[in-house]
Amino acid sequence: xxxxxxxxxxxxxxxxxxxxxxxxxxxxxxxxxxxxxxxxxxxxxxxxxxxxxxxxxxxxxxxxxxxxxxxxxxxxxxxxxxxxxxxxxxxxxxxxxxxxxxxxxxxxxxxxxxxxxxxxxxxxxxxxxxxxxxxxxxxxxxxxxxxxxxxxxxxxxxxxxxxxxxxxxxxxxxxxxxxxxxxxxxxxxxxxxxxxxxxxxxxxxxxxxxxxxxxxxxxxxxxxxxxxxxxxxxxxxxxxxxxxxxxxxxxxxxxxxxxxxxxxxxxxxxxxxxxxxxxxxxxxxxxxxxxxxxxxxxxxxxxxxxxxxxxxxxxxxxxxxxxxxxxxxxxxxxxxxxxxxxxxxxxxxxxxxxxxxxxxxxxxxxxxxxxxxxxxxxxxxxxxxxxxxxxxxxxxxxxxxxxxxxxxxxxxxxxxxxxxxxxxxxxxxxxxxxxxxxxxxxxxxx
Numbered sequence: 543x544x545x546x547x548x549x550x551x552x553x554x555x556x557x558x559x560x561x562x563x564x565x566x567x568x569x570x571x572x573x574x575x576x577x578x579x580x581x582x583x584x585x586x587x588x589x590x591x592x593x594x595x596x597x598x599x600x601x602x603x604x605x606x607x608x609x610x611x612x613x614x615x616x617x618x619x620x621x622x623x624x625x626x627x628x629x630x631x632x633x634x635x636x637x638x639x640x641x642x643x644x645x646x647x648x649x650x651x652x653x654x655x656x657x658x659x660x661x662x663x664x665x666x667x668x669x670x671x672x673x674x675x676x677x678x679x680x681x682x683x684x685x686x687x688x689x690x691x692x693x694x695x696x697x698x699x700x701x702x703x704x705x706x707x708x709x710x711x712x713x714x715x716x717x718x719x720x721x722x723x724x725x726x727x728x729x730x731x732x733x734x735x736x737x738x739x740x741x742x743x744x745x746x747x748x749x750x751x752x753x754x755x756x757x758x759x760x761x762x763x764x765x766x767x768x769x770x771x772x773x774x775x776x777x778x779x780x781x782x783x784x785x786x787x788x789x790x791x792x793x794x795x796x797x798x799x800x801x802x803x804x805x806x807x808x809x810x811x812x813x814x815x816x817x818x819x820x821x822x823x824x825x826x827x828x829x830x831x832x833x834x835x836x837x838x839x840x841x842x843x844x845x846x847x848x849x850x851x852x853x854x855x856x857x858x859x860x861x862x863x864x865x866x867x868x869x870x871x872x873x874x875x876x877x878x879x880x881x882x883x884x885x886x887x888x889x890x891x892x893x894x895x896x897x898x899x900x901x902x903x904x905x906x907x908x909x910x911x912x913x914x915x916x917x918x919x920x921x922x923x924x925x926x927x928x929x930x931x932x933x934x935x936x937x938x939x940x941x942x943x944x945x946x947x948x949x950x951x952x953x954x955x956x957x958x959x960x961x962x963x964x965x966x967x968x969x970x971x972x973x974x975x976x977x978x979x980x981x982x983x984x985x986x987x988x
Contacts, residue, residue, distance in 0.1 A: 567596065571905070612631070612636060639665045650711030690719045703724060731746040732754075776789065784806065786809055810836040810838065865899035
């Protein structure tokens with residue numbers, strides 16, 4: 543009798559879902575019941591503060607300070623370094639650098655101090671911190687522009703220093719200060735006055751304050767030296783417009799327009815208004831004039847009013863625990879599309895605390911098991927930083943159930959494997975006994 547061997551599934555891949563990362567020096571809290579992130583995002587930035595706590599077995603989470611004469615690096619790698627309260631000073635603290643180390647560069651125009659007493663002065667931290675210790679770089683470097691402080695180290699009347707940044711400060715003085723560190727002053731003929739302004743008469747060769755002329759409208763350093771308002775164009779004077787007209791002061795073509803051609807144009811009316819998200823058009827206002835062009839119609843209260851059927855038009859929104867008002871988290875980086883989407887959410891005064899609130903991601907460490915394939919390996923699903931749960935507040939026991947399934951499956955397969963072994967041994971014994979009987983039954987030849 544032939545026995546066929548059946549391949550058994552004995553390997554399991556364990557994939558973690560839910561919280562898998564905390565900021566360096568932090569670890570996931572043991573009890574996450576009713577804890578939520580600060581937004582719906584499931585990442586360390588949103589969930590780290592509420593879902594994680596200090597890891598007392600790391601440099602960043604133990605809460606100890608380095609002894610005098612040593613310092614902590616403070617990097618993420620340092621924060622995540624394993625340690626204990628007993629070994630913190632050894633694992634997490636390094637000796638501070640001194641002025642004698644060569645791993646830092648003095649500020650431009652300064653040079654290292656060489657005195658024996660200075661060399662031993664301790665810096666507050668690593669080598670880079672020595673740059674802020676005055677004693678480490680107390681000498682001036684006469685080989686660069688910033689280090690020349692003698693009486694002769696000044697520019698002539700017609701010249702000025704080429705700059706004040708580090709690039710200029712580090713220029714090597716090969717000849718003398720005037721030659722290597724000074725440059726000719728710019729003159730008014732090198733600049734173009736801003737729109738609505740014109741060059742003054744007879745100032746073409748007049749020197750500006752620096753190597754370039756600054757004539758940015760009336761606020762430029764050299765504006766009064768080189769330029770003046772051009773009264774012949776609209777920007778040269780404040781036009782007086784009728785009540786139904788306005789002067790487009792921000793448009794260059796109108797700023798340069800000749801006053802003889804008129805500087806005022808008709809105001810837009812509410813008929814062309816496009817209200818902002820969260821607002822709606824008022825009734826019977828099509829003929830009313832806005833304050834300027836069509837874009838001005840969306841501002842103020844001439845054409846539009848708050849739409850109380852949308853989140854953006856409702857006030858006094860109070861979100862329940864586990865949810866939040868997105869508009870309170872907007873920053874300068876929030877896109878207008880994101881703002882418009884929330885402002886235009888349908889809601890009423892009765893439903894605003896539900897319809898205008900977004901569920902915060904829930905802190906969770908749910909675990910899912912995935913069996914590996916017999917021939918080809920099935921990749922474990924990517925770990926999620928935090929739970930996919932967005933609305934439910936109660937915790938589930940999915941992880942525990944999955945663990946029981948895993949243990950049961952593994953135990954069952956182990957039993958099957960043992961049965962197969964016993965069956966194989968029985969088959970081998972039967973075949974051996976059969977051969978012995980056959981040998982006894984072979985007839986004797988006479």
